[in-house]
């Protein structure tokens with residue numbers, strides 16, 4: 001990420017905190033409309049009840065805010081990354097889904113932030129999302145490989 005991206009994303013942290021839940025609830029709405037097949041990943045949350053769906057949206061909002069506010073000190077997020085990566089592996093999330101969810105999140109930001117979603121802000125968030133997605137994808141692939149190895153050892 002460029003220093004400009006880091007600075008722009010960090011400057012959006014307050015508005016991301018204020019509107020985070022609106023953004024992520026809108027994100028799931030867009031995602032489930034455009035990709036109904038993604039619903040099955042959320043059988044423990046959105047598919048269970050609207051309340052569980054709102055809880056999931058709140059968790060996502062908190063993580064997006066944590067990312068925006070710590071984007072210049074990502075080492076502080078390593079425990080959170082580990083926990084989220086494990087939640088993703090447990091529900092069998094895969095790398096190919098990240099660009100889809102990214103588009104939904106960026107579209108939701110645009111809808112909810114309105115005028116504050118300037119082209120510069122959208123560009124910075126696109127780069128920042130891709131960078132965060134790469135962190136999760138790398139860690140999740142490692143966990144999948146560790147699980148595979150364990151399985152192979154068990155069946156030897």
Ligand code: HEM
Pocket residue numbers: 038041042043044045056059060063064083084087088091093094097098099101129132133136
């Ligand atoms: C950078 C992008 C993403 C961020 C920041 C993110 C964030 C989160 C967070 C904070 C949680 C809650 C973890 C917990 O309960 O401890 C979570 C869970 C989850 N995420 Fe993501 N996520 C991202 C991408 C994705 C993608 C691409 C998918 C694919 C559909 C996905 C699907 C899920 C699912 C299914 C859960 C678990 C729901 C359950 O508890 O059963 N996420 N994510």
